[in-house]
Amino acid sequence: MLLLFVRCTYMAPKEKHPLKQTFEASKSAFIYVGLFSLFINVLMLTTPLYMMQVFDRVLASYSYDTLIYLTLIAVLALLILSLLDAVRTYIIIHVSVWFERKLSPPALALSPDQILLGNTYPEHALRDIATVKQFIGGSAVFTFFDSPWVPVYLIVIFMLDPVLGWISTIGALILFLCALLNELCTRKLLRDASEMAINTQQEMAASLRNAEAIQAMGMLPALISAWHKNNEAILHFQIKSSKISGNILALSKFIRSSLQIFILGVGAYLVLTNRITSGMMIAGSILMSRALAPVEQAISAWKQYQSAKHAIDRLKPHLAFQSHRLSGIQLPAPKGHLSVENLYYMPPALQKFVINGITLHIKPGEMAALIGPSAAGKSTLARLIAGVLKPNNGSVRLDTADVYQWERTDFGRYVGYLPQDIELFNGSVKENIARMGTINDAAVIKAAKQAGCHELILRLPQGYDTVIHRNSFGLSGGQRQRIALARALYGDPQLVILDEPNSNLDSDGELALLNALQELKRRQATVILIAHRPHVIHFVDTLIVLNEGKIQFSGPRDQILNKLKELAAAQADAQSQSKGN
Structure with missing residues (x-):
């Protein structure tokens, strides 16, 4: 037997x-x-x-x-x-x-x-x-x-x-x-x-x-x-x-x-x-x-x-199955220097690279925004930077350590990640903000205040002890997103990755998000932001324009915005001329 x-x-x-x-x-x-x-x-x-x-x-x-x-x-x-x-x-x-x-x-x-x-x-x-x-x-x-x-x-x-x-x-x-x-x-x-x-x-x-x-x-x-x-x-x-x-x-x-x-x-x-x-x-x-x-x-x-x-x-x-992730040794806290070198990624179900040879460097404390058309590879790049996906070639390094091979529990102490699709876990609000681990009440409240959802949580039936059930029925999309933002900010991570953090937010939620971005900038956290609304991009230092998995433009925010305006004007002129002919 x-x-x-x-x-x-x-x-x-x-x-x-x-x-x-x-x-x-x-x-x-x-x-x-x-x-x-x-x-x-x-x-x-x-x-x-x-x-x-x-x-x-x-x-x-x-x-x-x-x-x-x-x-x-x-x-x-x-x-x-x-x-x-x-x-x-x-x-x-x-x-x-x-x-x-x-x-x-x-x-x-x-x-x-x-x-x-x-x-x-x-x-x-x-x-x-x-x-x-x-x-x-x-x-x-x-x-x-x-x-x-x-x-x-x-x-x-x-x-x-x-x-x-x-x-x-x-x-x-x-x-x-x-x-x-x-x-x-x-x-x-x-x-x-x-x-x-x-x-x-x-x-x-x-x-x-x-x-x-x-x-x-x-x-x-x-x-x-x-x-x-x-x-x-x-x-x-x-x-x-x-x-x-x-x-x-x-x-x-x-x-x-x-x-x-x-x-x-x-x-x-x-x-x-x-x-x-x-x-x-x-x-x-x-x-x-x-x-x-x-x-x-x-x-x-x-x-x-x-x-x-x-x-x-x-x-x-x-x-x-072998994930090729390392474990055991704990690395020192990173300063926040993000380095992406010749990065390629092909999803298992496709026969096409959705990230195609990307190289970029983000300095500690710098706030960078990824923009571009739909299916440009923005969310995939965010997942690669978060160490969620394994690249087919190239590497993503936080300081000098490969983010994919970094032991996940240790890595999670220094990184906050807000995915595009928000999922909250079965448990209380404070357990979700504390990432389902050991709860530090002071750190939970601090993260909630940074995300602008402290008052929102206090209005819930049991406050921070309110239990969130499967799929968090009873919470609006904006409430879920703000609690998930608090989870990303919990523990003052040095690298914060926000994938369309304002997609479900109302005006109050957007104001809370802007305040959170200001706080991240104040404490010199490295931030990767995916957003489309101009008032959110206003806070970033660097703009990275993606198109078909490649970097089309990259540089200081104002310089790239001017270049995009010039490109849009040139395209408009070309279209008007073609119609005139």
Whole structure:
């Protein structure tokens, strides 16, 4: 069973896959479980041996003392068996919990970078870890430890009488073939149903995030129709698989019951012909039940095994992903010098560079604005500067350190980032401003005041303790943006990146933003600003004009504004002349 989990081939030869490391670390626990299984299965012989002695010795000799001693020994053996079984269960439960605790943190840590690359699987990684944990900690796993003892029980039955042995062996083979047939007939159906279910859930989750558009434009029937079509395909696979499994399970139960009757009938015949004793007949029946139990349980256990195997197969590439980010050493606080050298970036889903050879330098304390037409690459450049995306070529450095390789927790202390799409987390307002970390009340209030949302927050039902639920329903777009701005300003970061910070703001919000920009300028923070409104650009020192992923113009604000005016005037003259002609 362990080979299922430790056979991982996704990483370099010198590096062990996290799954392999985890199961190798728990190998000793599985060895103990196997050892306890040995004693448990040996002690399982207690009942048939006790029955043999009672029928063949006690009833024949009428010995009360023998009956008492045999009963005490049998009860003691069964007590030890129960204790060993409890310890075995205790070990396997703790291994399953340890498995989840060991793999969940790296699975979560690797998720953001993979989602940024367009991989949607990380949203389901924890569910797959829970699936494997459930298999390891469930009763099905004991089937794999008890199955090797089936031949031992069959040998003991052969020792009683070869005829009984052959009946049990043939019965075990038939039940095994039923389990194998069940696997062969349902494997592809279950896999296809699982993959389709995951894809359907992802599609519906993405669609429902646009609930406003769905309701406003009456798109719900079309979405339900699309979901119904996909769900019917999933149900088709599941129903077909369940019918096959149900039929095979019913056949297995019939075979199992028939074997029990058959071995008792043949056993009775052998007693009548004096080949075996009545005690041996009863013992043979009990031993056959014990021998067939793991084989019979394999039908239901195999489904859990397959679910765990598929979950492992999905987890392998996720946990093998390497983000190439460094960790460990903490770098000194940066002064704020930003250097972008020959930067190229191509999104995974495109075959085109959206950032094409950009080079720029921003001095400490300088405020620069990125402007340009839509799809010019402004937001992508902001993400690269924030270390969110990994460039295909070139580098972004804060002072002398590469922002992508900088350890993220350490890097986050010096950087504030307000993305274009505002997302607040489940938690209180102050937890969101404090970036869901340790809360410094004074720093939270300071950031809120800088963002101009202190009074706004105090008007909320519980003030700073007001809980923001998923998608922050109840807060307007402007309120969300101002709280997110406070989050970006929390801790007085040296580098602040603001991607269209006034897109949802009213006049009061814009005034608060201008005050925040003045405060950032006063304390000499390096600011990268993406904005289109002139009164926001008025505060910047440098203007950088992007077009098709390249820098078209770059320089002091007034100089670039004059150049843009001249360019616009020249274009207007050219258009008027073309119309005149």
